[in-house]
Amino acid sequence: MSEQTEVAPEGDPKKGKRGFLGSIVVDARPLRIPGFRRLWLSSIVTAVGSQLTAVAVPKQVFDITGSSAYVGLTGAFGLVPLLVFGLWGGAIADTVDRRKLLMISNTGIAFTAALLWAQAFFAVDSVWLVLVLLAVNQAFFAVNMPTRNAVVARLVPQELLPAAAALTGTMTTFGAVFGPLAAGALIPVIGLSTLYLVDTIALVAVLWAVWKLPTMAPLSGQVRKAGLRDVVDGFRYMATQKVLLASFFVDIIAMVAGMPRALFPEMAERTFGDPAGGGLALGWLFAAMPLGAMLIGLMSGWAGRVRRQGVAVTVAICVWGAAVIGFGLSSTLWLAIVFLAIGGAADMVSAIYRMAILQTAATDEMRGRTQGAFTVVVAGGPRLADLGHGWAAAGAGTAAAASGGGVLVIVLVLIAVVLLPAFWRYKAPVVKS
Template sequence: MARLRKYFADTRPLQSPDFRRLWIANIITVIGAQLTVVAVPAQIYDLTTSSAMVGLTGIFGLVPLIVFGLWGGTLADHMDRRKLLEFTTSGLILTSILFWLQAALAINNVWLLLSIFSLQQACFAVNQPARTAILPKIVPAEHIPAASALNMTVFAGGAIAGPLIAGALIPLLGYSYLYAIDALTLLATYYAVYRLPALPVDKPQGSPGLRSVIDGLQYLAGHPIVLGSFVIDLIAMIFGMPRALFPEIAHINFGGPTQGGYEFAFLYAAMPVGVLIGGLFSGWIGRVKKYGLAVIWSVLIWGLSIMALGIASSVAHGSSRTMLSIACMSLAIGGIADMASSAFRQGILLVAADDHVRGRLQGVFVVVVAGGPRLADVVHGLVAEPLGAATTVWVGGLAVVIASLIFTLVSRKFRTYSVNS
């Protein structure tokens, strides 16, 4: 049994009461959050039947992520991080209530929906830098990659359940109930945050504002390993994250309805299934020392899996169960690769950075990790109009592979980086 244990997820971070409470709260909260993640594009597509309009969520999400992600990073480096988490978690609860109201009142205004989405992303962008920056304060440094993998595993579980529940419930109940569930489940996270101790910053420098943002970016520019982890993730996300096309692919290529349906649910859930599998069997992560190569291989596998998704969608005819299975399997493999890439990149970032800049670097991380897919929504939505969704997907996967190989050739320091270097 001891031999087998090393292959499964490393649970040592759960020995910390603070991390354990946050982690358990995430189990509850993430399901509601994923209901909203699915419901927003589904409602927009239902109102407009346009992937380009769904892709607008990229613009409405990207701008607040960039502005408030960077600003939130400076706040996380200058104020008590627990207080910042309390405030922003309250903001997330409020936006979920607004989502519920617009659906319950049947306003059916896509611009109002996008505006609420933009406000939600602003709250998320301020919340996440502080949330991640506290990890070195509540778990030992050597447990950080394992803690990141555990968080990814919980996220994946919710991301599986969310689309499946949403796909089944949207045609039956409509959107308002899904948004209401999101608002209620966020209360669990608020309680876990409230129980945290005071988390002041070690030796804060300067004051929050533009100068602080610039200082953080200058710090990042002087650390090419950390900078490289952001660059390669942008390559993977901008070219290879086709989620804005899932409603169209589910409807056009796999014969699903325009409103929800199991084809839509399976496509959304498949990648998180891979993340969950990768997280459950993530014991190997702690034994890897060459973080740079691990990230590169993960991104290459991601690109190949997205290519396979596009090809399977291209050859599908109507309700092709075989091609839908291949498409979902490809996304699951991509999810495993994404989990590994995220764990190693987070390990690089949190261990290497000083505490007084962790918030700002996590702000950049939020911009890259969350903003990259938002930009991808815009790019994929626009390109799919002339090329078609399936072609856009496999071309994007090919672009990930080519760009990653070029990055590997020109970035020797990143390629050779290990935790002992």
Template sequence: MAIGELVRRHLVDTRPLRSPHYRRLWVGQAVSHVGLGATVLAVGQQVWDLTHSSLWVGLLGLANLVPLVVFGLWGGAVADAVDRRRLLLTGSAVAWAATLLILLQAVLGLGNVYVLLGAVALNATGFAITSPTRGAIIPRILEPEVVPAANALNSLVFSIGAVVGPMAGGVLLASGGYAAAYGMDALLFTAGLYAALKLPALPPLGEVTRPGARAVLDGLRFILGSPVLLMSFVVDIIAMVFALPRALFPELAATRFDGSTVALGALTSAMAAGSVAGALFSGWVGRVSRQGLALVAVIAVWGLSVAAAGLSRELSLVVAFMAVGGAADVVSSVWRQSILQLYAPDEMRGRLQGVFMVVVAGGPRLGDLRAGATASAFGLTTAWVGGGLACAVAVLVAGLCVASFRNYRAGEARA
């Protein structure tokens, strides 16, 4: 096979971009996620500067987690009962207001960690509403056969934002301080708002269930009734809670790399750089049949890569191992999201996307808390390396012991 043909077979599938609605959403996310990446870096560094404690940096995860759980589940239920375009705009307005509040506290020089945590929690509320809504919109504006490709493209722009954003944030921190980084986020966020405004009306289809506790419980019962779906959540929780070292980046930069903001930016963007590469060459992902077994394998690779990064003393090696982990993570994300979107009927997609968002976004916040707490108790290296090794062992045990998940093949439906 010629090299050119081999590359084309593995490059990301761009067919979803033929849809103008999806194309605007994709470009809007590509732009706004650069600003988000800058804010993620700046908020973590600001909390570290205020407290000099990895535990406080880890508490940013808790500030995100509570709104993500509460409003993610509720937002998913609402997305199944109302016009999804209108709900996406509402959640985006909340997130933008929170970004402006984070900017304001920096401009005023408040230096209050509690105000910062509160603003982060409000931002998480907006994200908790928009994320499941956007996930439920994708199958409405695209044909089913290109949904996995759309998820790969989404992962690509998220990852690019997570690379470019922190690097730009590091430069802005060094030259203009926190307000410059937060100001860029507030400006770039408008691209996502414009994309949401240009969507058509998306009223609910099929049977409409009134939003509330009963609707949320119906979604949870749907997941619990399918071991394949349930295990797809479990293995992701294992990956993020045990192995994510994000809350340790400021301490690592301070203790091993002389507090360099460039090093901090490289650490923050390393995993995303690997995700970019993994998403760019994701054309093969849709051709994998044994997706359950493959998920176990790539998450084990993620855990071992994190452990290797924690043992490395050179910045280049830490970045390289975290990039390998990022490539494994993006492949896992594409498979899990595609299974969930195509498995559920439209009237259930919002709720299941809400649960997916809680796991995908909430798991890393628990991981931040776990990393910060264990680093404070046992030291940086133990928290970092031990978490990666525990992830690899736990996912192999959990994933391989559930036969229906281990034997799952792409396209199979629940019996």
């Protein structure tokens, strides 16, 4: 029996008039489903904590080395585990109890966060130790994310998947806004190591919420080990799904060519005047894109009414590229923040529909593997961007690295749409009530 049978006693989440205001603000109906509500609430605790570490790692690397090129290496050390364990983790998620796998992977993430705190607290000052711990942390993350995303479609009806994606994205971006702002303000006061400690405590706390989820064994009832053949079968399946492949491809373009976050530590100090120990400019640069994404998420009640989802993703990515160009050319902090916020809003629109396309098009027995590929693209793309932008900035400067990437996004995504017209024409299927 599917976990969709564990709907809330409040009634059918699919029914009920939402009114004018409900058609504008985020659709909260998925929260009536107990399993999804537990999964969503578990993200509240970690939303801020995880972003503290996301700021602390590049900041610590920059403090040790003084080089954006080394900051870019964080992308390489994060990417390899994502490529390997994202695909394998997705295969595992299709063959075991997904709740159990969430528990194991969350424990691993918490343990490596504790080790990051220890090396910073004892002032080891080894950039290679930081990078290795980051790689291990990302290996567990790569297993956790496709599992968590695959769980959603087992809990939420198909017509509410865009709303569920918007709710999840809104909470994630909430943490991504206030986490970096808190990090920028707290580093000079409590020190960088404490940021890792807060993340560790949050990750331990979330294990209870995951434990309360229902069991989610494969619908076939067969629990087994996942091997290389399962990964290969996943690739074969995705090779037949042109719309899925196109959604991955356009997001790779947007993230690899356009994500400028590796430039933030250098620009915070040398362009926008932060002190060497860190300051508010660094926090605002990391928070600006999530802020724009969060605002769109909170006003996403319209998302379920858009059927031309391929068009929506394409337009959103072009807006993202234009915003990155504006950011690269900005000489004042407030203008840079505005452009990054616009970019974050566009990326949120793209993410809502890409996730809805993926959840709708994939069958449950392949959903973990497709989510694994999605994790590789979503989380791996920015890490490739870290590497590329870091080295580009070292050679040509931060302005050229950022704005040039934005131009490349627009050019490449328009070429992709011409070559992949099925994606442009894609419409969400009509669900009969």
